[in-house]
Amino acid sequence: GQQVMQIPQYQHVQEGEDFTTYCNSSTTLSNIQWYKQRPGGHPVFLIQLVKSGEVKKQKRLTFQFGEAKKNSSLHITATQTTDVGTYFCAGRWAGGYQKVTFGIGTKLQVIP
Amino acid sequence: DAGVTQSPTHLIKTRGQQVTLRCSPKSGHDTVSWYQQALGQGPQFIFQYYEEEERQRGNFPDRFSGHQFPNYSSELNVNALLLGDSALYLCASSLGPGLNTEAFFGQGTRLTVV
Numbered sequence: 001g002q003q004v005m006q007i008p009q010y011q012h013v014q015e016g017e018d019f020t021t022y023c024n025s026s027t028t029l030s031n032i033q034w035y036k037q038r039p040g041g042h043p044v045f046l047i048q049l050v051k052s053g054e055v056k057k058q059k060r061l062t063f064q065f066g067e068a069k070k071n072s073s074l075h076i077t078a079t080q081t082t083d084v085g086t087y088f089c090a091g092r093w094a095g096g097y098q099k100v101t102f103g104i105g106t107k108l109q110v111i112p
Numbered sequence: 113d114a115g116v117t118q119s120p121t122h123l124i125k126t127r128g129q130q131v132t133l134r135c136s137p138k139s140g141h142d143t144v145s146w147y148q149q150a151l152g153q154g155p156q157f158i159f160q161y162y163e164e165e166e167r168q169r170g171n172f173p174d175r176f177s178g179h180q181f182p183n184y185s186s187e188l189n190v191n192a193l194l195l196g197d198s199a200l201y202l203c204a205s206s207l208g209p210g211l212n213t214e215a216f217f218g219q220g221t222r223l224t225v226v
Contacts, residue, residue, distance in 0.1 A: 006154075030212075031212055033214075033215075035217075041219070042202060042217045042218060042219050042220050043155065043202070043217045044217070045214050045215065045216065045217075048212065048214065050212060088154050088155075090154075100145075100155075100157060100215065101157065102147075102154030102155050102156070102157075103154055104153060104154050105153075105154050
């Protein structure tokens, strides 16, 4: 079946350090979405990437979609304690409509 | 503008029982998808409803069924509950079932099966 592999599963960083999480699909994606889930909360949509090689920025967050549309990354510059949470990528394939397949998530801990 | 609302927020059921979870989509949205999120895992797609019909289904047994009403709200029913059904059940709504639409999640219903 179609799967999205996400690494690392856990990441502890010192406040101010950078953080990156990666997602990979064995088959070409139609698009990929990124979500953040705070402890005890629900996933909150961050961004959607559709085009090959697309790069989008939201303040300290940079999202990339690979040229082959099989991988994606989320990079946070100079982490803050408010960045704590689990970051999920969610991939969609042609014909899958709203069937979103989530990665396992990367749980980010920021040490003050 | 109300977001996605789910009820109840928490629920405890006994193995073998049946449960119904409810979801009201964000105002203006007509598509509802349901997800199961086990502890420490990403959400797993159960099914999607659009125009009162099940449009897509994930790898869940027939014990999981749903319904969408004319006002776009939706229910998720689970029969013959198993201990392994304990999870956070998330509802997500969107405008249309298209590939590039943004989904908004509700707070979820925490189901515990004992």
